[in-house]
Amino acid sequence: MNFVPKATAFFVLALIALQFVEPVLGSRKKRSNSEKLINLLGTQDLVTNLPGQPAVDFKHYAGYVTVNQTNGRALFYWFYEAATNPDAKPLVLWLNGGPGCSSVGYGATQEIGPFIVDTDGHGIRLNNYSWNKEANMLFLESPVGVGFSYSNTTSDYENLGDVFTANDAYTFLHKWFLKFPSYRTRTFYIAGESYAGKYVPELAEFIYDKNKDPSLHIDLKGILLGNPETSDAEDWRGLVDYAWSHAVISDETHKIIRESCDFDRNDTWSNKDCTLAVDEVLKQYKEIDIYSLYTSVCIGDTASSDDGSMQVMMKRTSTMMPRIMGGYDPCLDEYTKTFYNRPEVQKALHVSDGVRLKNWSICNNKIFDDWAYSKPSVLPIYKKLIAAGLRIWVYSGDTDGRVPVLSTRYSLSALGLPIIKAWSPWYHQKQVSGWFQEYEGLTFATFRGAGHAVPCFKPSNSLALFTSFLLGESLPSARR
């Protein structure tokens, strides 16, 4: 792979750029030169006039990073410095899933960013439980074709898959460090939910392998995963068992699935009885919100909610497990779409000149449909990262039917890790927030009454878990 020497070259370039920038601060000479060099850094990406943005004390940056010059691939990021003392806090990369969904549309503006899209569709409001209270938060729209990220070579879109995504995300990181050199050696974590359950460990493994070259070293310390797709067989078993145990499907349907579906095989879906019974599960889930069993579906006049039924995006091919899109609330999705397609917003985020606009949508269904390669299981990567001493935390909102808590428990059970702290409640604000269990090398925690995108439902509890994760401390196991 030829980006290795290239990335090294860029790092050297950054050092040169730095040497130029430093003395210039003290002298007014060679101003035009210095301005060119300063443009290599993130300064030009500083967001200064985002419409409706509440006043804040921290800086945030948004823009493009070119990840492949030949094909013209550029990834869009939005980076929020920590609200206080950013120099002393770690860097966390957040990824959403799909595949094809936007980390800016979901993670940054519906879940854990400092500015949350307001339901009037025009503005944003402050999120009191933003994760940038504890860390410098980097949101990446990945891969190309997602959100504002793009490729000038259309054939790239036909080759998208897990490996492609990890490659570009890795190149992105090194090139992003050139813009923000003070983060180059910072303690680093990767977090994400849903299909990012695949992306996150895959990128972590990529970094871990590349770290053998000291010039490429990234100080990756751990990963955090929410309702993550992990192992197709376990995920499917969990999905159908959860639907049955939560009274979404009948005993009869469940029995047919148990008898006719072998999720461990690569030809599971060639069994007609199995296929029909699983279709029945999805049919029932179309009536409610699969991502949050006990909340109302979005019944509005928005384009994405056709006659009130949730859109359960589903793709089935003979060689691959059928996949269901991982996303969340179609009502909020519409508000987000309105916001990111505003000319002044695109201009403020350095996406367009405010005239020739980019067409932003929260999930790109074509990417989801055309996904060329999905790793069937990332459990072998878990093993490798655990052996490497990385911190791994997995959490699960227990009212999600899409990647339900049962799927995660089946996956962790398949890992067979020794238990070092037995199942017990964890508390937040004197209430049981969920349960947790510590394994050798991995912590698992549930969120009681939270759906797929946990921080949407439990913002304060989520921030508490994030804080414990960063500190590497056990969750609070007493009612205080």
Ligand SMILES: *[C@@H]1O[C@H](CO)[C@@H](O)[C@H](O)[C@H]1NC(C)=O
């Ligand atoms: C750019 O992308 C193409 C297609 O994915 C790949 O063949 C090529 O090696 C990439 N170039 C670099 C410099 O990484």
Ligand SMILES: *[C@@H]1O[C@H](CO)[C@@H](O)[C@H](O)[C@H]1NC(C)=O
């Ligand atoms: C993609 O093409 C446009 C139009 O030619 C150009 O302005 C832009 O810089 C290209 N993007 C990349 C990443 O090369």
Ligand SMILES: *[C@@H]1O[C@H](CO)[C@@H](O)[C@H](O)[C@H]1NC(C)=O
């Ligand atoms: C956010 O926190 C501030 C200060 O603690 C408080 O005044 C405000 O009501 C909070 N907003 C929300 C929506 O909780």
Ligand SMILES: *[C@@H]1O[C@H](CO)[C@@H](O)[C@H](O)[C@H]1NC(C)=O
């Ligand atoms: C499916 O699995 C069988 C053996 O279990 C193997 O021979 C076959 O090549 C696999 N097919 C695909 C498409 O992976």
Ligand SMILES: *[C@@H]1O[C@H](CO)[C@@H](O)[C@H](O)[C@H]1NC(C)=O
């Ligand atoms: C924007 O993309 C959507 C699909 O995501 C498409 O239906 C629509 O026609 C596009 N609009 C423009 C102006 O390209």
